[in-house]
Amino acid sequence: MRPGSADTYDCDVLVIGGGIVGLSTAHAITRAAPGTRVTVLEKEPGPARHQTGRNSGVIHSGIYYRPGSLKARYAVRGAAEMVKFCAEYGIAHAVTGKLIVATDRAELPRLHALVQRGRENGIPVRELGPAQIAEYEPQVRGLAAIHVGTTGVCDYVAVARQLAAASGAELRYGGAVVRIDRRPGHGVAVRTRSGDVVRGRVLVNCAGLHCDEIARLTGDDPGMRIVPFRGEYYELARPELVRGLVYPVPDPAFPFLGVHLTRGVDGSVHLGPNAVPALAREGYGWATVRPRELAATLAWPGSWHLARRHWRYGAGELRRSLSKAAFTAAVRRLLPAVTEDDLVPAPAGVRAQAVLADGTLADDFLIRETPGAVHVLNAPSPAATAALPIGREVARRALTALGRSGGDRATAHRAAPSRP
Structure with missing residues (x-):
């Protein structure tokens, strides 16, 4: 299999991955450079089957993220x-606002730090005492809280479908990638498991849970490994206990926000997620084990460095995974009225977390370019919130690469959006 000649390309830009980031990228390319031929290749039979469709549906405000980082800028703008x-x-969507609640005195300095961070990011924040917490959430208890007014919820699967419909891209579902051939100046040729070959001038890798594998198939070293973490949820049998969104004060040493309470657009309330290592990249339960993927995770030095660094935190997450009573206790810190009988198991999600070789968790969105390719290598939460500005940035890079590869240089130069 060899990349095609100039007149045998199936598309100008070939996007691998039909989640919200891949579809937003396709949408942004066709908006920025009309006439650019875009194909989206997705291994599932439809869009948004993994991270996009398996989360709490929150439109994040951007309060948690380091000022000036891509996460901070894109989350604020993207919300x-x-x-x-x-x-x-x-x-379906709603701007509900949310509470971040301190339930222990040791959390108060971190809560105050979030107030400062929110203000630096241009986010409206209101500080609350115990009586004011009850005005927003009568059943929630805490020593202090902050109210973030720009947080909301939406149906991200519907957003992804709308992006797909409006993009004008060719959508090819059921196309799992097994091989990629790339030659500088001659584009890429991608073979799927069914034997189809798709040729493009420029490759955009938005493969989420498999993005590092796709990067290696192109011959690029991503410099990281996706280590999957499963987030487990329960649904609240008494949704009337929660009016909106309630979060604990997060531990800044870890990228997960802790067990929180989320009233969705359908009125149901989800509790979670926790964060435990998944035994497969799409391991939505303990019974799903893929030995090859698990072996690759265990062979990555960063996995062991990460485990040594955070084993105490991980042990607590594992306990909440295996014990409904422990999970309930975590919820009761915020919502004392809840009981074990109130927790109904709900579908889990898996976070595609990029881990560097030294065990460092990639904290920001990570986008890398190589000749003829753009790789999105770390885009977990709040990527859904930030999907539109992320899509524009990836599109800008792809159109620049398209100009370099011998595509319509004039169009790519004129239409590519400026760097945010």
Whole structure:
């Protein structure tokens, strides 16, 4: 299999991955450079089957993220754009605001630090005492809290479907990638498990849980490994106990936000997620084990460095995974009225977390370029919130690469959006 000649390309830009980031990228390319041929290759029979469709549906405000980081800038901008997008296309959403609640005195300095971070990121934050917490959430208890008014919820699967419909891209589902041939100046040729070959001038890798594997298939060293973490959820049998969104004060040493309470657009309330190592990249339960993927995770030095560094935190997460009583206890810190009988098992999700060789968790969005390719190598939460600005940034890079590869240089140069 060899990349095609100039007149045998199936598309100008070939996007691998039909989650919200891949579809937003395709949408942004066709908006920025009309006439650019874009193909989205997705291994599942439809869009948004993994991270996009298996999360709590929160439109994040950006309060947690380091000022000036891509996460901070894109989440703040993306939250406003996501609300506008949902309103424009009639997609279910609500701007509910959320509480971040301190339940222990040791959490108060971290809560105050979040107030400062929110203000630095331009996010409206209101500080609350115990009586004011009850005004927002009568059943929630805490020593202090902050209210973040720009947080909301939406239906991200519907957003992904709308992006797919509006992009004008060719969508090829059921196309699991097994081989990629790339030659500088001659584009890429991608073979799927079914034997189809798709040729493009530029490759964009938005493969989420498999992005590092796709990077290696192109011949690039991603410099990281996706280590999958499963987030387990329960649904609250008495949703009337929670009005909106309630979060604990997160531990800044770990990228997960802790067990929180989320009232979705359908009125149901989800509790979670915790964060435990998954035994497969799409390991949505303990029974799903893929030996090859598990062996690759265990062979990565960063996995062991990470385990040594965070084993105490991990032990607590594992306990909550195996014990409903322990999970209930975590919820009761925020919502004392809840009982074990109130927790109904709900579908889990898996976070595609990039881990470096020294065990460092990639904290920011990670986008890398190589000749003829753009790789999105770390885009977990809040990537869904930030999907529209992320898509524009990846599109900008792809269009620049398209100009370099011998595509329509003039169009790529004129249409590519400026760097945010």
